[in-house]
Amino acid sequence: MAKISRKAAAERIGLLKRELEIHNRNYYVLSAPTISDFEYDLLMQELQNLEKMYPDLASADSPTRHVGSDLSGFEQVAHRYPMLSISNTYSIDELAEFNERIARGIAGDGNAPKYSFSCELKFDGTAICLTYRKGRLLRALTRGDGAKGDDVTRNVVNIKAIPQQLHGDNIPEEFEIRGEIYMPFVAFERLNAEKLDRGETPFANPRNAASGSLKLQDPEEMSRRGLDCVLYHFICENNPFKTHIEAIQAAASWGLPVSEYSRRGENIDEATAYIREWDTRRKTLPFATDGIVIKVNELDLQRQLGFTAKSPRWATAYKFKPESACTPLLSIDYQVGRTGAVTPVANLSPVPLSGTTVKRATLHNKDQMDLLDIHIGDWVYVEKGGEIIPKITAVELSKRPDDAQRPEFPKCCPDCGTPLVRDEEQSRHYCPNSDNCPEQIKGRFIHFISRKAMDILAGDATIEQLYDRGFIRELPDLYLLTPLQLVSLEGWQQKSVDNFLDSINQSKNVPFERVLYALGIRHIGETTAKMLARHFGSLDKLASATREELLQVPDIGGIMADAIIEWFASEKHRRMLDSLRGVGLHFEAEASDQERLSDALEGKTIVISGNFSISREEMKNLIAAHGGKCTGSVSGSTSYLLAGEKMGPEKLRKAEKLGVEIISENDFYKLIGQQVAEPEILF
Numbered sequence: 001m002a003k004i005s006r007k008a009a010a011e012r013i014g015l016l017k018r019e020l021e022i023h024n025r026n027y028y029v030l031s032a033p034t035i036s037d038f039e040y041d042l043l044m045q046e047l048q049n050l051e052k053m054y055p056d057l058a059s060a061d062s063p064t065r066h067v068g069s070d071l072s073g074f075e076q077v078a079h080r081y082p083m084l085s086i087s088n089t090y091s092i093d094e095l096a097e098f099n100e101r102i103a104r105g106i107a108g109d110g111n112a113p114k115y116s117f118s119c120e121l122k123f124d125g126t127a128i129c130l131t132y133r134k135g136r137l138l139r140a141l142t143r144g145d146g147a148k149g150d151d152v153t154r155n156v157v158n159i160k161a162i163p164q165q166l167h168g169d170n171i172p173e174e175f176e177i178r179g180e181i182y183m184p185f186v187a188f189e190r191l192n193a194e195k196l197d198r199g200e201t202p203f204a205n206p207r208n209a210a211s212g213s214l215k216l217q218d219p220e221e222m223s224r225r226g227l228d229c230v231l232y233h234f235i236c237e238n239n240p241f242k243t244h245i246e247a248i249q250a251a252a253s254w255g256l257p258v259s260e261y262s263r264r265g266e267n268i269d270e271a272t273a274y275i276r277e278w279d280t281r282r283k284t285l286p287f288a289t290d291g292i293v294i295k296v297n298e299l300d301l302q303r304q305l306g307f308t309a310k311s312p313r314w315a316t317a318y319k320f321k322p323e324s325a326c327t328p329l330l331s332i333d334y335q336v337g338r339t340g341a342v343t344p345v346a347n348l349s350p351v352p353l354s355g356t357t358v359k360r361a362t363l364h365n366k367d368q369m370d371l372l373d374i375h376i377g378d379w380v381y382v383e384k385g386g387e388i389i390p391k392i393t394a395v396e397l398s399k400r401p402d403d404a405q406r407p408e409f410p411k412c413c414p415d416c417g418t419p420l421v422r423d424e425e426q427s428r429h430y431c432p433n434s435d436n437c438p439e440q441i442k443g444r445f446i447h448f449i450s451r452k453a454m455d456i457l458a459g460d461a462t463i464e465q466l467y468d469r470g471f472i473r474e475l476p477d478l479y480l481l482t483p484l485q486l487v488s489l490e491g492w493q494q495k496s497v498d499n500f501l502d503s504i505n506q507s508k509n510v511p512f513e514r515v516l517y518a519l520g521i522r523h524i525g526e527t528t529a530k531m532l533a534r535h536f537g538s539l540d541k542l543a544s545a546t547r548e549e550l551l552q553v554p555d556i557g558g559i560m561a562d563a564i565i566e567w568f569a570s571e572k573h574r575r576m577l578d579s580l581r582g583v584g585l586h587f588e589a590e591a592s593d594q595e596r597l598s599d600a601l602e603g604k605t606i607v608i609s610g611n612f613s614i615s616r617e618e619m620k621n622l623i624a625a626h627g628g629k630c631t632g633s634v635s636g637s638t639s640y641l642l643a644g645e646k647m648g649p650e651k652l653r654k655a656e657k658l659g660v661e662i663i664s665e666n667d668f669y670k671l672i673g674q675q676v677a678e679p680e681i682l683f
């Protein structure tokens with residue numbers, strides 16, 4: 001890592017600590033992380049490096065020195081032995097260093113004794129510590145803050161895999177066994193489908209679902225969630241076993257659930273081979289894994305190696321990296337969206353990534369730029385977030401050119417020059433000049449005329465022209481355009497004038513739900529607009545709905561409800577609505593609103609699996625709206641398996657076996673002739 005000044009390091013350490021604590025809370029307490037593990041690990045790594053560079057800046061409360069805490073609302077009990085985490089790496093080279101450290105650590109003054117490894121899957125769930133006394137389950141604690149955990153025994157007794165009574169020989173009087181509670185993909189999909197049916201937010205991944213479920217205050221509901229368990233760490237006073245593998249095999253013989261995929265490795269090369277094998281094979285497992293754990297097998301050597309404050313020296317986790325590419329950052333554009341949000345967008349030297357060439361990637365906001373400490377000229381890592389908009393996840397500091405320039409986030413709107421304001425809650429900068437900022441005005445028109453909205457036959461260039469000539473400022477102006485104005489535009493013939501005016505006229509027949517979408521209320525996408533239109537039936541009813549009434553609508557959360565209320569509260573918007581009503585747009589739902597969007601999927605039967613950029617409920621509605629039928633399981637009559645992120649391996653296997661075509665979310669949008677995502681950012 002490049003040397004940085006003490007002052008800069010102190011500032012950066014402060015920023016990283018704050019950021020990591022927020023992510024710890026999102027992950028451990030709320031079961032709803034907002035960044036990937038990889039991004040989290042990069043931040044942690046950077047903090048560790050800075051603290052190594054300036055040890056006096058490493059405070060006792062640093063996230064590098066304690067594990068995140070999951071404590072919440074249960075009785076707390078002290079752990080008999082601290083419940084630590086494990087160090088991790090994403091590189092095979094670092095694994096070799098881990099091996100060298102072990103050899104040094106156990107060699108003393110002489111030669112290192114022979115040692116072996118236990119190579120295991122890293123189950124992606126939530127850690128649990130079980131205590132058995134006289135063969136009976138006494139207590140189950142979560143990791144908590146590492147020193148004390150939440151007592152979740154009353155929930156754990158409902159997990160079928162965990163025996164309350166052990167059977168067999170030589171069961172120690174009392175011992176602890178630690179492991180992971182996880183949710184298999186099948187149970188995860190079922191739970192999320194149920195949540196969606198109830199209009200609740202689904203869990204983002206099986207890990208969050210497992211930790212959220214384990215903390216339920218209703219054990220009966222918890223027992224329906226299909227949680228599973230695997231145990232991988234045996235701890236006992238006067239441990240009767242010589243190796244970790246022996247202990248785990250004995251535990252299995254007493255009826256405890258252990259992994260069937262673990263393997264002994266005679267040396268680090270065998271451990272590395274195990275990692276390479278499972279990097280691909282893990283995709284076929286019916287549960288989520290996020291890496292491989294390598295442990296020294298001999299318990300006397302484990303004792304000799306001991307622990308750091310946070311993790312054992314005898315184990316490490318090799319984590320699987322999401323697919324990414326590294327490429328130079330050429331420049332940054334600051335795009336003003338129709339809502340006024342200013343998004344930094346990176347222009348990259350084109351690079352291939354997962355089947356496409358990436359030239360642009362989002363940097364989200366100023367906080368993200370600061371966090372990455374990004375400079376123009378840097379080599380940056382790009383990943384495809386959710387398969388759609390690529391994002392920059394890290395900077396390769398070792399390749400930073402001497403003349404790399406730190407970019408200055410604009411203080412004023414790059415379009416109209418108005419000083420930007422910062423929305424703390426959303427960590428975004430906005431141009432507040434919504435009435436007069438040309439980009440925002442043009443953006444509103446471009447959205448209004450788009451195919452999913454009013455479907456007026458014109459492109460961005462026409463909007464530019466009309467705007468530049470001063471013919472349009474507010475949405476109703478479109479309906480006041482005259483043939484005389486239009487023929488005066490450069491390149492327009494009578495025929496194009498007629499077509500355009502005809503298309504504007506036709507748009508008066510567009511159903512209410514699309515008119516509602518066309519208004520461009522923040523956070524209200526196509527599917528949400530449809531839901532609102534069907535629920536309230538008319539614009540007047542929607543405009544007078546209270547927050548509580550809005551929250552009754554499936555998929556409408558607090559942020560959306562507030563955005564709707566704020567939008568309708570504006571005097572300017574109300575005047576605009578009066579004008580649009582005056583020109584004859586539909587402000588009421590009709591029976592015909594239930595009509596199809598297209599027949600593109602007529603006669604097709606589709607099975608969906610995994611997570612998409614829209615909710616599963618929205619995906620099902622979309623399939624129905626295009627004439628398709630959605631079914632739960634793959635069979636010979638399935639036309640497509642629509643594969644999302646982290647799809648169930650069972651469905652995948654069945655589809656492959658039956659020769660059912662497997663399509664991605666992007667393929668699906670192409671099938672129904674729809675653009676991907678709702679672009680505030682246009683790539």
Ligand code: IVH
Binds near residue numbers: 122315
């Ligand atoms: S051994 C002293 N083995 O990963 C630590 N942990 O990120 C002993 N995990 O804290 C842990 N699979 O919650 C171990 N086969 C495995 C594991 C595993 C998943 C979890 C565990 C751990 C975390 C570290």
